[in-house]
Amino acid sequence: MNGLTNVSRRSTQLLRRSLHTSAALRDAAPAGQTLRRTGLYDLHKENGATMVGFAGFDMPLKYEGSTPVESHHHVRKEAGLFDVGHMVQSMFRGPTAAQFLEHLTPSSLATGLKPYQSTLSVLLNPTGGIIDDTVITKHTESSFYVVTNAGRRDVDLPWFEQKLKEWNTTELAKKEGGVEMEVMEDWGLVALQGPKAAAHLQSLTSHDLTTIPFGRSAFISVSSSSSSSAADTHLLHVARGGYTGEDGFEISLPPSTTTLLTQLLLSSSPTVQLAGLAARDSLRLEAGMCLYGNDLDETTSPVEAGLSWVIGKERRSEGAGFVGESEILRQLKEGVERRRVGVVSEGAPARQGAKLVDLKTEEEIGTITSGIPSPTLGKNVAMGYINARTHEGLHRKGSEVGVVVRGKMRKGVVTPMPFVKPNYFRG
Structure with a gap:
């Protein structure tokens, strides 16, 4: 037993050291600035979380009573709940929203996505480097939900604002209509991940979750009490996917009910456990998923990163119109x-x-x-x-x-x- 404990302790130390070497964690907060907190900070402290600076936020590394390795295994076998409220959630709306986002990314959004379908994509700079990786969900032809990294917030948001200003002066925008961006400040975002995630979430809603496969999303009703009161019914945006390689959901939560609904998700079953950054890092690496600042940066192109699949087929010819197009097309043709x-x-x-x-x-x-x-x-x-x-x-x-x-x-x-x-x- 002591031997197994020592192995687990050693693995925990190595995972923690690995996380602390990430660029995102090293740059946790600029000198003189206070770490931000998600809406679940008090809940983390109540559950014995070890908090660390990550991407400018005070985030849970692990929780009392469970090592990162044990938490990792629990997500692979049962279900874990991650606070990812540090991520930036935004809405882009307008008649030319699809064309605007296709200008900033190489993905096919207008014709490549159906309503409530998502795709991983990348924001590109003029030399084809990755400003950030992002998940884009199409709600309607004129409405898109976009999630970007917290560690790139101070780069991404000014970039969006600059490009929106330029876009809304184009002839297309003047003719068909411009685009507006709403940053969903203080909204919560949690990721329920693991083979039993669907069963736990299903116990809280009448919405048939089998109608939401991987890469799709929906607004579902969740009740926070046994009554049928409208005040206890919450309409939540739920996207099937995540950062672990397991089945699961990313659930967007209004600021006023973030803690209430997170507690509800935790109480759906005693097998749902809070999980922290250390387990999230080991899970995502086993799943072959990139961490911005480590595996991606502005000197790296999607072709080099093995992400060429995010480049739509119809966007692989001259005139596609996305930022960095000439370099990306050259790389696709000549190699990297x-x-x-x-x-x-x-x-x-x-x-x-x-x-x-x-x-x-x-x-x-x-x-x-x-x-x-x-x-x-x-x-x-x-x-x-x-x-x-x-x-x-x-x-x-x-x-x-x-x-x-x-x-x-x-x-x-x-x-x-x-x-x-x-x-x-x-x-």
């Missing part, structure tokens, strides 16, 4: 120098900044951007970038590479992501 890869390695786990090298020549070929000891697989997993042009072939599946950890070279194998098979509900 570096590519994001998954790596499984031996020995001590690699973390952000570890060098990738050619085993034969020991020449540097790339860099690890995220790495953890995988609680699910019991081995080290990481993602990073390999220069695929100067070291042709080493980015391909099964290639053996060196990973330099604490000055020692460890053997690694390029491995397809996700490392853990996703369990999304497809309907």
Whole structure:
């Protein structure tokens, strides 16, 4: 028993250290500024959360009575509830909202999405670099719900405002109508994740959740009491998806009822547990999902990041009209120098900044951007970038590479992501 405890404790320490090396956490709050709080701060403290600065917010790393590894396993087997209220929720409305968002992203939104369908996308700068990754949900032809990263708030919002100002002076906007943005300040956002998430949420609503497959959303009614009083009935935006690779939902909560409804979700079953940033980081990495500031930045394009699939087919020709178009089309045609890869390695786990090298020549070929000891697989997993042009072939599946950890070279194998098979509900 003591041996298992020591392994769990060591894994917890490594996961915590890995999270603390992330760019988002290092830049938790500018000097002299106070960390912001989500609407669930008091609830976190009441439940014994260890709070840390993350993306400018005071966020729960873990909770009393459960290690990050135990929390990770609980989400994989049962259901965990994450506070993601630090994320920025916005609405874009107007007759040309789809065209405006297609100008900022390479995704097909007007014709590629049906009502209440979502897609991962990226905001691009003029050189094709990723300003931020985002999830865009189409409600109607003129209304879109957009979620962006808290750590990029001070970059994203001015960018949106600048581009909106430019857009609303275009001939198209003058002719057909402009676009307005509403930032949903102080709204809560929670992620109920795990194989039993649907059953727990279903117990609180009469809406048939099997009609909402992965990548779709709906407004559903949830009652906060056994009465049929209208005052106790809440209409919530629920999107099926998440950041763990498990089935689950991201639920937007009005400021006035964020705590009430979160407590309701927690009480839906004793198997629903609060989960913190440490478990969220290990779950997302096992699922092969990027963390902005680690795996994505403004010098990285979606082609390099292995996210070419977010670029709509009809947007891969000249004249598509999105920011960064010329560079992205060039990369799609000519290829790129570096590519994001998954790596499984031996020995001590690699973390952000570890060098990738050619085993034969020991020449540097790339860099690890995220790495953890995988609680699910019991081995080290990481993602990073390999220069695929100067070291042709080493980015391909099964290639053996060196990973330099604490000055020692460890053997690694390029491995397809996700490392853990996703369990999304497809309907």
